[in-house]
Amino acid sequence: MKVLIAEDDRISRRMLQRQLEEWGHDVVAAVDGRDAWEKFQADEYSIVVSDWMMPEMDGIDLVRRIRKSETAGYVYVILLTARSKKEDIIVGMEAGADDFLSKPFDRGELRVRLRAGERIIHLERSLAQRNAQLQEANKRMTRDLEAAAKVQQSLLPSSLPEVPQARFAWHYRPCDELAGDFLNVLRLGERHVGIYVADVSGHGVAASLLSVSISRVMTPHATASSLLLKPDASGKYRVVAPGEVVAELNRRFPMEECGDRYFTIIYGVLDLESLEFRYASAGHPPVVVVPSKRAPEALEVASLAVGWVPDVEYEEHSVRLASGDRFLLYTDGIPEAMNSDMEQFGQERMLASIDGLRCETLDASVASLVRTVESWCGGTGPKDDVSLLAVEIV
Numbered sequence: 001m002k003v004l005i006a007e008d009d010r011i012s013r014r015m016l017q018r019q020l021e022e023w024g025h026d027v028v029a030a031v032d033g034r035d036a037w038e039k040f041q042a043d044e045y046s047i048v049v050s051d052w053m054m055p056e057m058d059g060i061d062l063v064r065r066i067r068k069s070e071t072a073g074y075v076y077v078i079l080l081t082a083r084s085k086k087e088d089i090i091v092g093m094e095a096g097a098d099d100f101l102s103k104p105f106d107r108g109e110l111r112v113r114l115r116a117g118e119r120i121i122h123l124e125r126s127l128a129q130r131n132a133q134l135q136e137a138n139k140r141m142t143r144d145l146e147a148a149a150k151v152q153q154s155l156l157p158s159s160l161p162e163v164p165q166a167r168f169a170w171h172y173r174p175c176d177e178l179a180g181d182f183l184n185v186l187r188l189g190e191r192h193v194g195i196y197v198a199d200v201s202g203h204g205v206a207a208s209l210l211s212v213s214i215s216r217v218m219t220p221h222a223t224a225s226s227l228l229l230k231p232d233a234s235g236k237y238r239v240v241a242p243g244e245v246v247a248e249l250n251r252r253f254p255m256e257e258c259g260d261r262y263f264t265i266i267y268g269v270l271d272l273e274s275l276e277f278r279y280a281s282a283g284h285p286p287v288v289v290v291p292s293k294r295a296p297e298a299l300e301v302a303s304l305a306v307g308w309v310p311d312v313e314y315e316e317h318s319v320r321l322a323s324g325d326r327f328l329l330y331t332d333g334i335p336e337a338m339n340s341d342m343e344q345f346g347q348e349r350m351l352a353s354i355d356g357l358r359c360e361t362l363d364a365s366v367a368s369l370v371r372t373v374e375s376w377c378g379g380t381g382p383k384d385d386v387s388l389l390a391v392e393i394v
Contacts, residue, residue, distance in 0.1 A: 001025055001026070001046040001047055001118060001121065002025070002026045002027075002028070002043070002044065002045050002046055002047075003020055003025045003026065003027050003028070003045065003046070003047045003048070003049060004027075004028050004030065004036060004039060004040055004045040004047070004048045004049070004050075005017055005020070005027060005028070005029045005030065005036075005048075005049050005050075006030045006032065006033055006035070006036035006048065006049070006050035006051060006054065006059065006062060007029070007030075007031075007049075007050070007051045007054075007080070008031060008032045008051060008054045008055060009051070010031075012051070012080075012103075012104075013029050013031070014029075016029075016049060016105075017029045019107065019110065020049075020114075023111065023114070025047075025114075028043070028045070032054045032055050032056045032057065033050070033054045033055075033056055033057025033058055033059060033061060033062040034056035034057045035056075036048070036050060036057075036062055037057060037062055037065055040062075040065075040066060040069075041069070044071065044072055044073075045075060046073070046075065046076065046117075046118075046121045047075070047076045047077075047078070047114065047117050047118075047121070048062075048063075048066060048075055048076070048077045048078070049078045049080065049101075050062055050063070050077065050078070050079055050080065051079075051080045051081070051103075052079050052080065052081035052082075052083065052092070053081070059079050059080075059081070059092075059097075060091065060092065060095045063077050063079070063092070063095045063096045063097050064095050064096060066096065067095070067096035073121070073124055073125055073128060074120070074121060074124040076098050076099075076117035076118075076120055076121055077096060077097050077098050077099075078097070078098065078099045078100070078101055078113055078114075078117065079092050079097045079099070079100050079101070080100075080101050080102075080103050080105060081100060081101075081102070081103060082102065082103045084102065098117065098120070099113050099116065099117065101113055145178060145205075148178055148205065148208055149174075149178055149208075151212060155182060155184070155211075155212060155215040155216075156170075156172055156182070156183065156184070157170060157183075157184055157185050160185055161185055161186075161187045161193055163187075163193065163272055164394065165272045165275065165393065165394055166193070166270065166272070166391055166392060166393055166394060167362050167391070167392045167394060168185050168195075168362075168389070168390070168391055168392075169362045169363045169365075169366045169389075169390045169392075170183060170185070170366065170387075170388060170389045170390070171366050171367065171370050171386070171387065171388045172385075172386075172387050172388075173333075173370065173382070173385065173386040173387070174203075174385050175203065175333070175381075175382060175383060175384055175385050175386075176203050176204060178203065178204055178205055178207065178208035179203065179207070179208060179211070179385040180199055180200030180201065180202055180203055180207030180208065180210070180211055180263070180385060181197075181198070181199050181200075181211070181331050181333070181385040181386075181387040182197075182198050182200075182211045182214070182215050182387070183196060183197040183198070183329070183387050183389050184196060184215070184218065185389065186218070186219075186220040186228065187220060188220055188228060188229060188239050188269065189229075189237070189239065190272075191271060191272050191273055192239050192269050192270065192271060192272065193269070193270045193272065194218075194220065194228050194239075194267070194268075194269055195267070195268050195269075195270060195277075195279075195329065195389065195391065196218060196265060196266060196267040196268070196329070197265070197266055197284070197329040197330060197331060197387055197388075197389050198211070198214065198263050198264065198265035198266075198284075198331075199263060199264050199265075199284070199331040199332065199333075199385070199387070200214075200261055200262075200263040201261050201262050201263065201305075202261060203385070206259050206261060207261065210253070210258055210259075210261055210263065211263075213253075214249065214253065214263065217249075217252065218267075227240060227245050227248055227249070228240055228245060239269055241269075241278070241280075241316060242267050242268050242269055242278055242279050242280035242314075242316055243280040243313070243314045243315060243316040245267050245280070246265060246267055246280040246281075246282050246306065246314040247312065247313060247314050249265065249282070249306050250282065250306045250307065250309075250310070250312050250314075251310070251311075253306055253307050254307055254310060255307035255308060258307060261307070262283075262305045262306060262307035262308055263282075263305060263306050263307065264281075264282055264283040264284040264285075264305045264306070264331075264332075265281070265282050265284055265306060266279055266280070266281045266282075266284045266285075266287060266329050267279065267280060268280070268287075268329075270391065274320075275320065275321045275322065275393055276318055276319070276320050276321070277318065277319050277321060277327065277391075278316055278317070278318040279316070279317055279318070280303075280314040280315065280316050280317070281301040281303050281314070281317075282303050282304060282305055282306045282314060283303055283304055283305030283306070283308075284303075284305075284329075284331075285330060285331065285332050285334075285335060286298040286299050286300045286301060287299045287319070287327055287328070287329060288327060288328040288330075288350075288351065288354060289319055289321075289325065289326075289327045290325065290326040290327065290328070290354060290355070290358060291322075291324075291325050292322070292323070292324030292325055292358075293324075295351075295355055296351045296354045296355050297351075298347055298351060299317065299319065301315075301317060303315070321393045322393060323393055323394060324392075324393065325392070325393045326358070326362065326390060326391060326392045326393070327390070327391050328354065328388065328389070328390045328391075329388075329389045329390075330386075330387060330388045330389070331384075331385060331386065331387045331388075332384065333382050333384035333385050333386035333387065334350060334369075334373055334382075334386055334388065335347050335350050336384060337373050337376055337377050337382045337383075337384070337386070338377065338383065339376050339377060339378060340378050345373055345376050345377075349376075350369075353368075353369055353372050354369065357369060362390055362392045365390065366388055366390050369388065370386065370388065373386065
């Protein structure tokens with residue numbers, strides 16, 4: 001190890017230097033505290049052995065300067081002194097000294113104290129190396145999470161279908177970098193629009209990966225593997241009924257094959273000619289219908305989440321809509337949002353908020369509802385992902 005000696009007595013300095021070099025250290029000797037400080041600034045040292053009493057700058061001042069300086073690693077400081085009073089030891093420790101050695105020094109005691117310093121330096125270097133490795137791993141993990149979040153964000157609606165019969169608006173707010181919520185609005189030919197909101201149990205990477213996998217099978221392309229559109233013998237396609245879609249999701253994503261994760265979903269098809277919305281729910285919060293001239297209503301449906309039980313048949317439900325009507329699909333992050341008193345926002349409060357926003361535009365009403373929920377939660381915001389998809393019949 002590289003050791004800096006600060007000793008104004010020439011004989012003591014030469015004895016120290018010769019002894020340390022004999023033990024294999026790379027030694028630089030300084031004639032006083034100021035000379036030692038200049039040498040310390042010009043190079044890097046692992047251990048400093050300094051006399052207490054020196055001209056120009058004493059050992060205490062030298063130690064204080066060393067501790068205030070920026071060094072590549074920890075510097076172990078041993079003070080040489082003839083002082084033995086408790087008060088003197090306290091002064092040296094408060095200045096930053098690690099150990100003390102009585103003058104005239106004993107060869108065996110010097111070696112033991114140097115070895116103690118070497119152990120501490122080795123431990124500090126090992127800790128610094130581990131910390132650097134952890135920081136690099138954390139940087140890689142952060143980059144991976146950011147990349148995964150971008151992939152997940154890319155599966156959200158980049159543009160909404162433009163149809164004369166309806167308007168669409170949505171909001172998506174993950175509580176972590178990666179979320180278990182996902183939603184979409186998909187054009188299924190000229191007459192139909194597919195709409196879904198889903199919520200994978202849990203958060204983080206596992207929930208996000210499952211949500212991405214599900215999103216990829218919820219494609220509007222008419223292929224043999226598509227869930228939403230199926231080609232027929234004539235080369236045309238049929239829109240798959242919502243109950244069939246959810247049942248197929250349940251078959252493809254059993255909980256035991258998904259890391260014990262399940263998900264809830266509402267998937268429905270809006271018929272742009274009849275203005276009928278047919279949907280199936282798998283353990284998801286109820287659709288909220290907002291008739292233009294009546295109070296909002298939550299359409300409760302009893303059903304099992306996807307992945308819990310095999311071979312489940314999911315019942316289909318429908319609602320006939322008219323001009324001015326709205327309906328909302330959302331995840332449980334809205335009604336289950338809690339305030340500081342651990343009180344949930346709740347369905348009743350949610351319905352009242354929706355009712356009070358019916359005069360706003362669809363986009364504005366979605367934004368206002370989210371702000372209301374965030375205000376309910378206080379400064380921390382919701383502890384769960386919040387997703388909301390709203391539809392208005394023109």
